[in-house]
Each structure stands twice: as C-alpha cells, then as structure tokens.
Amino acid sequence: MPFGCVTLGDKKDYNQPSEVTDRYDLGQVIKTEEFCEIFRAKEKTTGKLYTCKKFLKRDGRKVRKAAKNEIIILKMVKHPNILQLVDVYITRKEYFIFLELATGREVFDWILDQGYYSEKDTSNVIRQVLEAVAYLHSLKIVHRNLKLENLVYYNRLKNSKIVISDFHLAKLENGLIKEPCGTPEYLAPEVVGRQRYGRPVDCWAIGVIMYILLSGNPPFYEEADEDDYENHDKNLFRKILAGDYEFDPPYWDDISQAAKELVTRLMEVEQDQRITAEEAISHEWISGNAASDKNIKDGVCAQIEKNFARAKWKKAVRVTTLMKRLRAPEQSETAAA
CATH class of the missing domain: 1.10.510.10 (Transferase(Phosphotransferase) domain 1)
Incomplete structure (x- = not known):
C-alpha cells in the first residue's frame, strides 16, 4: 500500500484531512498515550482493520519529534515480529500513522x-x-x-x-x-x-x-x-x-x-x-x-x-x-x- 505522504519536511507535500477520511473510517479513541491518541481504523474499500495513531502538532515540539521519529524508523523496518507500517498522512495539523492491527492479548x-x-x-x-x-x-x-x-x-x-x-x-x-x-x-x-x-x-x-x-x-x-x-x-x-x-x-x-x-x-x-x-x-x-x-x-x-x-x-x-x-x-x- 503506498504511503499517503512520502516526505516529512516539505510543506508542499501536506495531505488534506479529507484524504484520510476518504480512505478510512476512524472509530472512537481506544487508548491515549503520552504523545498520541490511538484509534481502530477501517479501510473503506477493503474493510480491513488497522491501528491509527494520531499526533497533534499543536501539542508541542516533543510530540512532533516523536511522530516524525516513529515514521522514519518504521519505514526502515520489515520483520515478522515488528508491527508493520501501512500508511502515513501528514496534514498541516496532524500526523496519522496507520499500522497493522494486533488483535491478540498482552x-x-x-x-x-x-x-x-x-x-x-x-x-x-x-x-x-x-x-x-x-x-x-x-x-x-x-x-x-x-x-x-x-x-x-x-x-x-x-x-x-x-x-x-x-x-x-x-x-x-x-x-x-x-x-x-x-x-x-x-x-x-x-x-x-x-x-x-x-x-x-x-x-x-x-x-x-x-x-x-x-x-x-x-x-x-x-x-x-x-x-x-x-x-x-x-x-x-x-x-x-x-x-x-x-x-x-x-x-x-x-x-x-x-x-x-x-x-x-x-x-x-x-x-x-x-x-x-x-x-x-x-x-x-x-x-x-x-x-x-x-x-x-x-x-x-x-x-x-x-x-x-x-x-x-x-x-x-x-x-x-x-x-x-x-x-x-x-x-x-x-x-x-
């Protein structure tokens, strides 16, 4: 699946929020972490479920840094015991990171x-x-x-x-x-x-x-x-x-x-x-x-x-x-x- 946004720093490459909502249904927040909110997302065309992490840029430099860092690292890795990155969208106000959904238990x-x-x-x-x-x-x-x-x-x-x-x-x-x-x-x-x-x-x-x-x-x-x-x-x-x-x-x-x-x-x-x-x-x-x-x-x-x-x-x-x-x-x- 192609990434919604390829680069992190070029303002010309910002996604529109509608690009996210046109492709995915985002449910209610299922978990709140230190830097982000986590949703269960459903891809509209396939019905497949994913995990979506949403970082708000207005929450500060540390949040923006954490989101950028996670995107950079996850784009580098592919291993069966690591949750894989599926999609990324970067709007003017948010970072959306879509990952495989793990349905098992801790x-x-x-x-x-x-x-x-x-x-x-x-x-x-x-x-x-x-x-x-x-x-x-x-x-x-x-x-x-x-x-x-x-x-x-x-x-x-x-x-x-x-x-x-x-x-x-x-x-x-x-x-x-x-x-x-x-x-x-x-x-x-x-x-x-x-x-x-x-x-x-x-x-x-x-x-x-x-x-x-x-x-x-x-x-x-x-x-x-x-x-x-x-x-x-x-x-x-x-x-x-x-x-x-x-x-x-x-x-x-x-x-x-x-x-x-x-x-x-x-x-x-x-x-x-x-x-x-x-x-x-x-x-x-x-x-x-x-x-x-x-x-x-x-x-x-x-x-x-x-x-x-x-x-x-x-x-x-x-x-x-x-x-x-x-x-x-x-x-x-x-x-x-």
Whole structure:
C-alpha cells in the first residue's frame, strides 16, 4: 500500500484531512498515550482493520519529534515480529500513522489464561523478541522502550507470534546516545547513570522482561510510596546502578540454572560486557533444550496478580521529564549503600 505522504519536511507535500477520511473510517479513541491518541481504523474499500495513531502538532515540539521519529524508523523496518507500517498522512495539523492491527492479548493476560505455563513458553516469547531486536540492532536502531506492555500477540490463534510495538522513542545509533528516556523499571544502568549508551540498553530491558516472566516479580522493586515519584525512582535507580537484584526463593527455586545464567548475562551492569541479542539467540536456553517444561504457572500468576495489577506498571513513560529534575544517583552513593 503506498504511503499517503512520502516526505516529512516539505510543506508542499501536506495531505488534506479529507484524504484520510476518504480512505478510512476512524472509530472512537481506544487508548491515549503520552504523545498520541490511538484509534481502530477501517479501510473503506477493503474493510480491513488497522491501528491509527494520531499526533497533534499543536501539542508541542516533543510530540512532533516523536511522530516524525516513529515514521522514519518504521519505514526502515520489515520483520515478522515488528508491527508493520501501512500508511502515513501528514496534514498541516496532524500526523496519522496507520499500522497493522494486533488483535491478540498482552503477554501477561495470555499467561493468566493458560492452564500450563513453563520456561519453554517464556523461552519462545524471549526468542521472538531477541530475533526482532537483533534485526533492529543490525540496522543500528535502538528501541529504547522495550517493556511487557509493548509485547503483544499478533492474533488469538494458539500459535500466534509475538510482535513489538511503539517505536516513538526508537533512535538510530549514530554514535553513542546521551538523552535519557524509557520506562524507569526497565532502564539500564548506563541510562540511569547518564552515561552515553547504545544498543545494549535493549538487551538489559529484555533481561528485565525475562526475569518478570519467569518469577512474576520485577527484579528491582522499591517499597516507597508509589505516588512519590521522585523518591520512589531515586531509590529504584540506586538499585539499578548497583545491579542489586536476587533470584529470590521460593520464586526461583524451580527455575533452571541456564535461565538464571541468561538473565545474568542480559542484566550485566557493564554495558560492554553485556550479551548481545544475536549472542543470546544462540544461548542454550533459547536455541537448545535447557528450558524446563515444568509447570510454573501457579507461582508466576500469583506474583503477577500481586505485583502488576496496580497502576504503577501501566503509567505512561515519565523518565524523560523526571530526569530533568532528578539528579542521577552518584556511583559513590551506590557503592556505599
């Protein structure tokens, strides 16, 4: 399908709003994110359903930058585990991004609905994420916001694939990146410590995802008042900087040593020593037979319902603005803790 608009900066190429409405029926808003509203759109000629993300230019420079960035990145990528760009329209007032529609559930919801859930199921999810991320990294693209909420099943069929969504924070790695962004609980130590960073941040986030899927617990958790973001995140960041997590009993008692070893390599504090996505695909827990088939559903589901039902893990990205007012914890403070 041809894109409604090919270039981003030439005012002569603006689309008319009628070009969007002549081609698509936009339903009601189904979700509001930090920078955009999300609709379910129906193509009039075929009846096919798509996801439409609408960014309003009047909402500011950051919104305009996020929309342009997502368009540029999505035009570069084509992979079975990445939601594909279908169409783009840029009017004088808005950006419309049309994507494939994923009709499956988030990974959490899928786990809760299973009668049987094992390491092999987690390994299958992580393998698909690693393959998509290895592809992105081969193009020098850093996703920068990998998290469970951005992993969904493409459809509701039994053997549905996993797809990665939400590329508005993705960035081409032309030299190391300085700007901190992401979701606090998934941030790598180099981002928290305001170091220059690159593709290894995505591998750290995959380690966090893997840790959660195997235990139902986040690796870094702060008991402070969750509404007091500044103190909550400051303490959380200290733990991340130190790599202060454990394979706590009883949640990890039935988890294989190979799984723990891969988590450890993905969540290596030193980014230059962290395993890459390509290397992780070859790990025995992903490509071999090291993943256990023991049913761990009851323990994982109990912890998921305890830890992730609360709104704190559903909140929009807040770290970009938070980092401006919150000084990153000093390495010396972490060492003394």
